[in-house]
Amino acid sequence: MKIFKSIKWRLQIWYGLILLGVLVALEITAYQLERNELFDRVDSELQRRFSPIADALRPHHPGFGHPPFDHPPQDQMPGDFPPPNDSPPGEFHLPPQAAALFSSDDPKKFYFRIFRDGNDIASSTNAPSPPTRTTIITEPGHLNRPPNLGPTTQTLEPPRRETTHILPSGEIIIIGCSITSEMDQLKTTTMVLTVAGVIILFFGLAGGWWISSRAIRPVENISATAVKISAGDLSQRINTAETESELGQLAAVLNSTFTRLEAAFAQQKQFASDAAHELRTPVSVILTQTQTALNRERNAGEYKQTVEACQRAAQRMRRLITALLELARLDAGQEQMKRLRFDFSKTVGDCVELIRPLADDRGVKVSTELSQIEIEGDSERLGLVVTNLLNNAVQYNHDGGEVKVRTKLENGMAVLAVSDTGQGIPAEDLPRVFERFYRADKSRSSGNAGLGLAISKALVAAHGGSIDVVSEENVGTTFTVRLPATA
Amino acid sequence: MRILIVEDEPDLLSSLAQALREEGYAVDTANDGEDGFYKAENYEYDAVVLDVMLPKMDGWEVLVRLRKIKKTPVLMLTARDQSRDRVRGLDGGADDYVVKPFDLPEVFARLRALIRRSANKTSNVIEIGDVKIDTAARNVSRAGKLMDLTPREYALVQFLALHRGEVVTRTQLYEHLFDENDDTFSNLLDVHVSNVRKKLGTDFIATRRGHGYCIE
Numbered sequence: 001m002k003i004f005k006s007i008k009w010r011l012q013i014w015y016g017l018i019l020l021g022v023l024v025a026l027e028i029t030a031y032q033l034e035r036n037e038l039f040d041r042v043d044s045e046l047q048r049r050f051s052p053i054a055d056a057l058r059p060h061h062p063g064f065g066h067p068p069f070d071h072p073p074q075d076q077m078p079g080d081f082p083p084p085n086d087s088p089p090g091e092f093h094l095p096p097q098a099a100a101l102f103s104s105d106d107p108k109k110f111y112f113r114i115f116r117d118g119n120d121i122a123s124s125t126n127a128p129s130p131p132t133r134t135t136i137i138t139e140p141g142h143l144n145r146p147p148n149l150g151p152t153t154q155t156l157e158p159p160r161r162e163t164t165h166i167l168p169s170g171e172i173i174i175i176g177c178s179i180t181s182e183m184d185q186l187k188t189t190t191m192v193l194t195v196a197g198v199i200i201l202f203f204g205l206a207g208g209w210w211i212s213s214r215a216i217r218p219v220e221n222i223s224a225t226a227v228k229i230s231a232g233d234l235s236q237r238i239n240t241a242e243t244e245s246e247l248g249q250l251a252a253v254l255n256s257t258f259t260r261l262e263a264a265f266a267q268q269k270q271f272a273s274d275a276a277h278e279l280r281t282p283v284s285v286i287l288t289q290t291q292t293a294l295n296r297e298r299n300a301g302e303y304k305q306t307v308e309a310c311q312r313a314a315q316r317m318r319r320l321i322t323a324l325l326e327l328a329r330l331d332a333g334q335e336q337m338k339r340l341r342f343d344f345s346k347t348v349g350d351c352v353e354l355i356r357p358l359a360d361d362r363g364v365k366v367s368t369e370l371s372q373i374e375i376e377g378d379s380e381r382l383g384l385v386v387t388n389l390l391n392n393a394v395q396y397n398h399d400g401g402e403v404k405v406r407t408k409l410e411n412g413m414a415v416l417a418v419s420d421t422g423q424g425i426p427a428e429d430l431p432r433v434f435e436r437f438y439r440a441d442k443s444r445s446s447g448n449a450g451l452g453l454a455i456s457k458a459l460v461a462a463h464g465g466s467i468d469v470v471s472e473e474n475v476g477t478t479f480t481v482r483l484p485a486t487a
Numbered sequence: 488m489r490i491l492i493v494e495d496e497p498d499l500l501s502s503l504a505q506a507l508r509e510e511g512y513a514v515d516t517a518n519d520g521e522d523g524f525y526k527a528e529n530y531e532y533d534a535v536v537l538d539v540m541l542p543k544m545d546g547w548e549v550l551v552r553l554r555k556i557k558k559t560p561v562l563m564l565t566a567r568d569q570s571r572d573r574v575r576g577l578d579g580g581a582d583d584y585v586v587k588p589f590d591l592p593e594v595f596a597r598l599r600a601l602i603r604r605s606a607n608k609t610s611n612v613i614e615i616g617d618v619k620i621d622t623a624a625r626n627v628s629r630a631g632k633l634m635d636l637t638p639r640e641y642a643l644v645q646f647l648a649l650h651r652g653e654v655v656t657r658t659q660l661y662e663h664l665f666d667e668n669d670d671t672f673s674n675l676l677d678v679h680v681s682n683v684r685k686k687l688g689t690d691f692i693a694t695r696r697g698h699g700y701c702i703e
C-alpha cells in the first residue's frame with residue numbers, strides 16, 4: 001500500500017501507536033487508582049459495620065474467653081443484647097444503634113447475613129434474597145480452616161461489595177452493600193478519561209502530523225523540484241533557504257549536480273544545433289543545384305557543373321562528419337592514444353613541409369627553429385594538431401606574411417609555438433576560439449566548420465598537455481602547445 | 488523584376504541566381520555583406536535575398552543599415568531555425584525568411600508574395616481589360632487565350648501592371664528588368680515594348696512622350 005511507503009505516514013502511524021499505548025496505560029492506571037480508592041472507602045465502611053455484629057454475637061457464645069477484636073465499639077453496652085445463644089435465627093437481634101447502620105433508607109443499602117453451621121441464622125432486610133455464598137461458605141473445608149483467617153472481600157453482581165468474616169466460633173458473617181453509585185462514578189470516570197484520551201490523542205496526532213510535515217517538507221521540496229527537472233525543466237533549483245538541516249546539505253549537493261547537468265545539456269544541445277547548422281549549408285547547395293538543374297533540359301557542361309558543386313558540398317559534409325566523429329570519440333574517451341616515444345620536432349618539421357606548398361601559394365614565408373625533444377604519444381594525432389595550427393597560421397595570414405615555428409624544452413615540457421603575422425583575433429573572440437563551431441569571422445566561405453581548434457585542444461588534452469593562444473589584432477597570433485617531455 | 492542575392496557560399500549563390508534568372512528575374516549577386524549593402528543601397532531592387540552569416544558585414548547589419556534608407560522587401564536566408572532568430576529577423580525589418588536547407592519552389596513563392604505585397608496587391612491575378620496576368624504561373628492570357636511572351640516581355644508587362652496608372656520611366660524599367668550584366672545603353676526596351684503591343688494590343692501600353700510608359 002502506498003500509505004505504508006510514505007515516510008510521513010509511517011512516522012505518523014508509529015507515533016500514533018506509541019501515543020495510544022502510553023495513553024491507554026496511563027488511563028488504566030488512573031482508573032485502577034480511582035477504583036481502589038472508592039472500594040477502600042466502601043471496604044472501611046463495611047469493616048466499621050462488622051464489629052457491632054460480632055459483638056452482638058460474642059457474649060452469648062460459650063468458649064469465647066477473649067475478645068476477637070482489638071477495638072470493640074465503645075458505644076455499645078453488652079447488656080443491651082438479647083440472649084441469642086442456641087436460639088433460632090429469628091431470635092438474633094442487633095442493638096438499635098447497630099441496626100441503624102443497616103437502615104433501608106441508606107442509599108448504599110448495607111446488609112448483613114449470618115451463618116452458623118451452614119444455616120442462615122440472621123440477615124438484614126436489605127440482604128439480597130438468594131443467600132449467595134451459602135454453598136461455598138458452609139463447605140466443611142471452609143469451616144475447618146484456622147479461625148484467624150482474615151476477611152475476604154469481593155465484588156459481585158448486581159453491583160455490590162461483600163466482606164466475608166469467619167469467626168473462630170464458626171459463625172460466618174457476610175456484610176455487604178450496593179456499590180451502584182461507585183460504579184456510576186467509575187463509569188463517569190471512564191467516560192471522562194476516554195474523552196480526555198481521545199482529545200489528547202487527536203491533538204497529539206495533529207501535532208505529530210505538523211512536526212512530521214515540517215520535517216518532511218524539505219524532502220517534498222526536493223522531490224517536487226526533481227520531478228520538474230525530470231519533466232525537462234533543468235533550470236529548476238531546490239530552495240535551500242529553509243533546509244538548513246542534514247537535508248540542506250543534500251539539497252546543496254543536488255543543486256550543484258543539477259547545475260552541472262544543465263550546463264552539460266545546454267552544451268550538448270548547442271553542439272547538436274551547431275552540427276545541424278553546419279550541415280544546412282551544404283545540403284542547401286545540393287538541393288538548389290539539383291532542383292535548378294532538373295528544372296529543364298541542360299547540356300552536358302551544365303550538368304557537369306551541377307555534379308561538381310554537389311561533390312564539393314558532399315566533401316564538405318564528409319569533413320564535418322569526420323570532425324564530429326573525432327570529437328565524439330575524444331569526448332567518450334574511447335580513443336586509444338598510442339604511447340610511443342618519438343621526436344616531436346621531427347613531426348613538426350614534417351608538417352611544415354606538408355604545408356609549405358599552400359604557404360608558397362599565398363607568398364607566406366615559413367621559418368623554423370626546432371630542437372630535438374622526445375615525447376611519448378601518438379605522433380599521427382599530434383601531427384594533426386600541428387598541421388591544423390600551421391594551416392590556420394597560413395590561411396589567416398596576410399599575403400606575403402610570415403609564420404614562425406619553434407620547438408624547445410622548457411621545465412620538462414615540450415613547447416611548440418606557431419606565430420603568424422596575420423590579422424589577429426579580436427580580444428572578445430580570444431577566449432572562445434577553442435569552442436566548438438566558433439569562428440571569429442562568422443562566414444563559412446572557408447569551408448571550415450570551426451572544429452579544428454576544438455579537436456586540437458581535445459587531442460593535446462588527451463596527451464596530458466595544454467594549448468593556449470595570444471593574439472594582437474593586425475599584428476599576429478601565437479598558438480602555444482605544451483606536452484610532457486620524456487626524461 | 489530585379490533581385491539582389493547576397494550569399495557567401497559560391498555554389499549556392501550561383502545556383503540560386505541561375506534558378507531565379509530562369510524564372511524571369513533580373514538577378515544581381517553579392518558574396519559579402521559590404522558588397523551586398525552597397526548594391527542594395529545604390530540600385531532599385533524589387534526584392535533582396537539576404538543570407539545571415541556573411542563575411543565583412545553580417546546579414547543583420549546589412550538589414551539594419553538598409554532599413555534606414557530603403558523599404559526594399561528583404562527575404563532572409565537563415566541556417567538557424569530557432570524562433571528567436573526568426574523574431575530577430577522579422578523585428579529587424581526582414582519581410583520574410585526561409586530556413587536552410589530550403590526548396591526552390593518555396594523561395595520562388597515567397598519572393599512572388601513579397602513583390603506582390605510591396606505593390607499592395609493581394610491576388611496573384613491582375614486583370615486589365617481582357618488581358619489577364621497570372622503572377623504565380625507567370626503567364627499572360629488575352630480573351631482567355633494564353634499569349635506566348637518571352638520572360639523579358641512578361642517581366643515588362645508585370646512591372647507595368649503592378650504599377651498600373653503610374654507613369655514608369657525608362658530608367659525605372661531598365662533598373663528593374665535588366666541586371667548588372669546587361670547592356671543598358673541598348674534600345675532593347677523599345678523592342679520589348681513593341682513586341683508586347685503586337686501581342687496584347689497597341690493600346691495596352693501607352694507612351695508618355697518624354698516621361699515613359701504606362702498601363703491605364
